[in-house]
Amino acid sequence: MTQFTSKAIEESFIRLLNERPLDKITIKDIVDDCGISRNTFYYHFQDITALLEHVLNADVERVLSQHLDMDSWEDGFISAARFALENKRLVYHIYNSVSRERVERYLYSIAGEVMRLYVSRITEQVEHAAHKKVFPEDQKMVVDFYKFALVGMILDWLNTGMKKDPEELIRRVGEIFHGNIEAALTRVAR
Template identity: 45%
Template structure:
């Protein structure tokens, strides 16, 4: 219980500092001082700040997975999943501009993928689309969303993501269902290739 409390405190202080300064300007000493713990206590829980960063994004991804609501549209699900990013824009921007951008990119990619895979699985109910095509459709939207979010971060996060995502939803409304129906109508000649493509 005490250990979890300490980890939560370390994580909260870390997020607070990330919202205030670049990742490279945050030290274990700073975190320990703010948490009123010694550095050995920090190192008991984390090897270094970058392990803490990695765990932070893994935890946020798990929250997205646990709180996924299959009654929502993919747009609504994505906006719910983006809550941490929207509440901590400066922190996200600081990570994006650090040597450890890959942690952020993986978080966005995995979050987008989780939402699209689960949404498409629900949308394909009653449609005999091939599993390979479902993965391909999910991957397409996953990559598009990831690149859009990264571009949004790179340009200073000025646009309202709610407006953008909902606009995309309206522009491409029905495309996922149409793609799934087309898959059901096609011969399953691509199944072998899909398995190879998604086996990485």
């Protein structure tokens, strides 16, 4: 029952965030939407900020626990960011509230994990083909570069009103930079 109630609170919160900004959502709105008492809400979450952290962290954990299709980092990122892509208004409402840094942390976590997995897979291929080693600090530099570039583009997309299709944007970036990760890892292999 407790898990069911917690899930109902999360779903109400997500539904409300898709309708309006975070700072316009109250605990009363959430409890009215899911038909529970304020005490029940407080049994599960300290406040709305704790609920927000829980929702974002749960999605990051979902990403970390699944085996992403890593044929391309683009597919991996789209798969990992499914929640954000399906709830664009929610992300926009959180980002344009006092919780901007939470959205940024969430995006960096997802982009970082996708790039880490992809770079790790490509590193194995490069090392096998070149009979050389790619050192962890070089892998990390490649991961960080692409993580920051990807999140920067997404933040720009949020700041400019989310007019472009995010999947199309990610695929276009992938097309433009196709082969660069492999080339970078090949260059630093020793």
